[in-house]
Amino acid sequence: MSTSHIQVPQGGQKIIAGQAIPNNPIIPFIEGDGIGIDITPVMKKVVDAAVKKAYAGQKQIHWMEIYAGEKSTRVYGGDVWLPEETMAALRDYVISIKGPMTTPVGGGIRSLNVALRQELDLYTCLRPVRYFTGVPSPLKRPDLTDMVIFRENTEDIYAGIEWEAESDSAKKIIAFLQNEMGVKKIRFPETSGIGIKPVSRQGTERLVRKAIQYAIDNGKPSVTIVHKGNIMKYTEGGFRDWAYALAQKEFGAKPIDGGPWCSFKNPKTGGDIIVKDAIADAFLQQILLRPAEYSVIATLNLNGDYVSDALAAQVGGIGIAPGANLSDAVAMFEATHGTAPKYAGQDKVNPGSLILSAEMMLRHMGWTEAADLIIKSMEAAIGDKVVTYDFARQMEGAQEVSCSAFGDAMIARM
Ligand SMILES: NC(=O)C1=CN([C@@H]2O[C@H](COP(=O)(O)OP(=O)(O)OC[C@H]3O[C@@H](n4cnc5c(N)ncnc54)[C@H](OP(=O)(O)O)[C@@H]3O)[C@@H](O)[C@H]2O)C=CC1
Numbered sequence: 001m002s003t004s005h006i007q008v009p010q011g012g013q014k015i016i017a018g019q020a021i022p023n024n025p026i027i028p029f030i031e032g033d034g035i036g037i038d039i040t041p042v043m044k045k046v047v048d049a050a051v052k053k054a055y056a057g058q059k060q061i062h063w064m065e066i067y068a069g070e071k072s073t074r075v076y077g078g079d080v081w082l083p084e085e086t087m088a089a090l091r092d093y094v095i096s097i098k099g100p101m102t103t104p105v106g107g108g109i110r111s112l113n114v115a116l117r118q119e120l121d122l123y124t125c126l127r128p129v130r131y132f133t134g135v136p137s138p139l140k141r142p143d144l145t146d147m148v149i150f151r152e153n154t155e156d157i158y159a160g161i162e163w164e165a166e167s168d169s170a171k172k173i174i175a176f177l178q179n180e181m182g183v184k185k186i187r188f189p190e191t192s193g194i195g196i197k198p199v200s201r202q203g204t205e206r207l208v209r210k211a212i213q214y215a216i217d218n219g220k221p222s223v224t225i226v227h228k229g230n231i232m233k234y235t236e237g238g239f240r241d242w243a244y245a246l247a248q249k250e251f252g253a254k255p256i257d258g259g260p261w262c263s264f265k266n267p268k269t270g271g272d273i274i275v276k277d278a279i280a281d282a283f284l285q286q287i288l289l290r291p292a293e294y295s296v297i298a299t300l301n302l303n304g305d306y307v308s309d310a311l312a313a314q315v316g317g318i319g320i321a322p323g324a325n326l327s328d329a330v331a332m333f334e335a336t337h338g339t340a341p342k343y344a345g346q347d348k349v350n351p352g353s354l355i356l357s358a359e360m361m362l363r364h365m366g367w368t369e370a371a372d373l374i375i376k377s378m379e380a381a382i383g384d385k386v387v388t389y390d391f392a393r394q395m396e397g398a399q400e401v402s403c404s405a406f407g408d409a410m411i412a413r414m
Pocket residue numbers: 035099100101102103104113317318319334335336337338339340341349350351352353390
């Protein structure tokens with residue numbers, strides 16, 4: 001059994017699911033690989049300043065470092081990428097925040113980010129995409145992009161069920177497909193790697209239920225199901241059909257002009273909510289050409305990954321794209337971007353994504369005054385054109401500042 005390396009902070013209290021958030025909650029954080037070392041301390045500093053200012057010292061987060069990824073292998077040694085006590089802390093302390101973690105392409109370890117989502121059953125990846133006035137964008141009207149992505153976070157090809165080309169396992173599965181399932185369409189069976197894409201009705205329903213409920217709670221006009229169901233009929237097509245069926249069965253949606261689009265009255269506002277669908281490739285051009293027509297998006301894991309970065313680019317890039325991973329019990333917040341290794345340790349990148357992820361966390365905790373201060377101070381810093389390199393290179397008259405100086409610029413504007 002490995003030694004414990006987690007130090008529980010003195011004076012902090014555990015958040016218990018279903019109970020009020022204490023004034024001194026313990027929040028576990030994972031620093032993250034690559035630029036994690038730059039952005040995580042800045043995020044903590046900005047959050048602490050916002051909480052202090054909003055509650056005049058009555059509330060305070062007690063940060064508890066837990067380990068995963070490269071830092072974990074340094075702290076625990078050897079091959080310990082995701083210690084059991086980290087998993088236990090993420091479960092026990094209910095709300096947490098993490099920096100990005102590296103996943104090698106091809107061989108090597110499987111994604112720790114994906115493993116966390118699957119192990120903790122964080123089935124909703126929630127990624128809001130909104131425009132901050134003054135942020136440089138490739139669009140003429142970036143303000144028209146206002147969408148909230150609900151990405152299924154536990155299924156699809158991210159399940160990691162795959163076999164390397166020419167391995168014994170790949171040969172076995174190909175032989176099974178050819179001999180027992182009558183598959184004749186594998187073009188080069190001797191050299192094909194094989195991956196499996198599981199998509200379930202239950203997994204689809206719980207994700208789409210959250211997306212529709214979000215539209216109700218936030219007065220949104222539509223939910224768009226994004227899929228490639230014309231090609232992958234029983235996985236992505238299933239996702240679309242199950243989503244429509246759920247909208248009708250659980251929310252009383254009625255088909256429009258014979259369907260499949262349907263609509264129902266928002267029980268809270270009386271306004272119409274339209275449930276519609278779009279095929280993923282067409283959707284990617286629609287969001288550029290007609291962004292105002294889309295609001296809440298419900299989609300599968302891989303589509304959600306692509307759509308997240310594409311939409312982030314429309315409003316200034318992944319330097320400012322936040323996210324949350326949610327189960328029915330646990331919430332783990334993280335930026336949309338990765339470890340951007342070429343910038344690691346340079347105090348250069350935009351800490352905005354992780355800070356806005358923390359803003360979502362504060363709102364999730366009901367600490368809305370502190371969350372509002374974060375939004376206000378970020379808007380003020382960007383409005384004054386005090387920005388990191390990613391925005392500065394596209395803005396005229398900007399004052400380019402470091403990652404930590406951007407955090408300080410926010411704090412100065414609270
Ligand atoms: N949830 C997670 O932990 C995630 C982890 N990853 C992992 O991260 C690693 C690197 O992935 P990669 O594909 O390079 O994608 P990254 O998101 O790490 O970086 C791609 C580019 O995005 C821009 N960028 C990213 N973060 C910021 C930021 N904070 N501020 C400003 N610009 C930013 C940079 O653009 P420019 O070069 O133009 O300056 C960067 O080169 C991989 O191992 C991948 O698996 C990826 C996504 C999510």
